[in-house]
Amino acid sequence: xxKESRMRATVNQKLxxxxxRERLKELLRAKLTECGWKDQMKxxxxxxxxxxxxxxxxxxxxxxxxxxxxRALVPxxxxxxxLHRIRAFLAQHAT
Amino acid sequence: xxxxxxxxxxxxxxKLEGLAQDILSDLVEDACLGLCFEVHRAVKQGYFFLDDxxxxxxxxxxxxxxxxxxxxxxxxxxxxxxxxxxPNCSRSIAASRFAPHLEKCxxxxxxxxxIANRRIVxxxxxxxxxxxxQEDNDDVNDNDWSYGAEKKAKKRKSDKNPNSPRRxxxxxxxxxxxxxxxxxxxxxxxxxxxxxxxxxx
Numbered sequence: 001x002x003k004e005s006r007m008r009a010t011v012n013q014k015l016x017x018x019x020x021r022e023r024l025k026e027l028l029r030a031k032l033t034e035c036g037w038k039d040q041m042k043x044x045x046x047x048x049x050x051x052x053x054x055x056x057x058x059x060x061x062x063x064x065x066x067x068x069x070x071r072a073l074v075p076x077x078x079x080x081x082x083l084h085r086i087r088a089f090l091a092q093h094a095t
Numbered sequence: 096x097x098x099x100x101x102x103x104x105x106x107x108x109x110k111l112e113g114l115a116q117d118i119l120s121d122l123v124e125d126a127c128l129g130l131c132f133e134v135h136r137a138v139k140q141g142y143f144f145l146d147d148x149x150x151x152x153x154x155x156x157x158x159x160x161x162x163x164x165x166x167x168x169x170x171x172x173x174x175x176x177x178x179x180x181x182p183n184c185s186r187s188i189a190a191s192r193f194a195p196h197l198e199k200c201x202x203x204x205x206x207x208x209x210i211a212n213r214r215i216v217x218x219x220x221x222x223x224x225x226x227x228x229q230e231d232n233d234d235v236n237d238n239d240w241s242y243g244a245e246k247k248a249k250k251r252k253s254d255k256n257p258n259s260p261r262r263x264x265x266x267x268x269x270x271x272x273x274x275x276x277x278x279x280x281x282x283x284x285x286x287x288x289x290x291x292x293x294x295x296x
Binding site: 004007008011012015021024025028029032038041042045046049054057058059062063066067070071074079082083086087090091094095 | 119120129
């Protein structure tokens with residue numbers, strides 16, 4: 001198993017060093033904005049804030065409320081596209 | 096490929112797939128966190144609710160989603176079949192053809208001087224500005240606008256077109272109907288309209 005974890009570590013390192021991680025992040029952000037995910041999540045945030053009160057809401061509150069819903073609401077097309085790119089990167093650099 | 100290698104590579108594949116999923120998961124989490132920070136900062140700095148107004152105004156300006164209307168609730172194709180009266184020739188022109196017609200009619204567009212030149216040079220077969228003259232000429236310069244001069248016009252087009260932008264370097268008048276090309280125009284031999292022949296003759 002340590003071979004695997006070594007491989008993972010190497011891949012992650014390469015991902016960061018080559019700038020691919022950053023590019024993927026930007027791509028994901030752009031796609032999520034495009035497909036309306038960001039607006040959906042912002043609307044949800046508004047509800048949370050109204051609930052908790054504008055003055056008292058903390059980062060933790062938001063994270064706890066937003067993250068699970070955010071993960072679930074990512075559209076499949078976006079996931080597919082990102083995975084495609086990740087797999088391509090792995091195919092090139094993981095073997 | 097040996098059997099062991101095949102099974103090894105499929106094992107690797109599933110591991111790679113798992114790795115890919117993990118990386119995706121990290122990226123998504125990162126995006127969510129980013130959003131949380133952004134929202135939290137907006138809340139604490141006081142600009143999160145800035146673009147909201149009261150409920151009533153929000154309802155007034157809500158996006159309209161009905162067939163036949165645009166997002167503002169206006170009918171968007173009601174001008175398609177309307178007709179406008181040209182201030183120049185006082186004819187009734189269809190709305191979508193109005194702008195090109197004005198171009199030709201007022202003699203101010205990009206192509207209007209060329210067409211006017213052609214018309215003048217090849218004689219006034221149809222002296223009255225006929226329909227085909229103005230309206231069919233829009234994208235193809237020399238549509239069948241005039242019966243007799245059609246062939247001549249077509250021949251000249253092949254001579255003229257590659258040259259016209261370049262030929263009038265020193266004399267380019269945008270608004271004049273009698274462009275510099277006009278000087279070279281010779282009714283008998285359109286072949287004289289060659290790029291290399293200079294203007295002063």
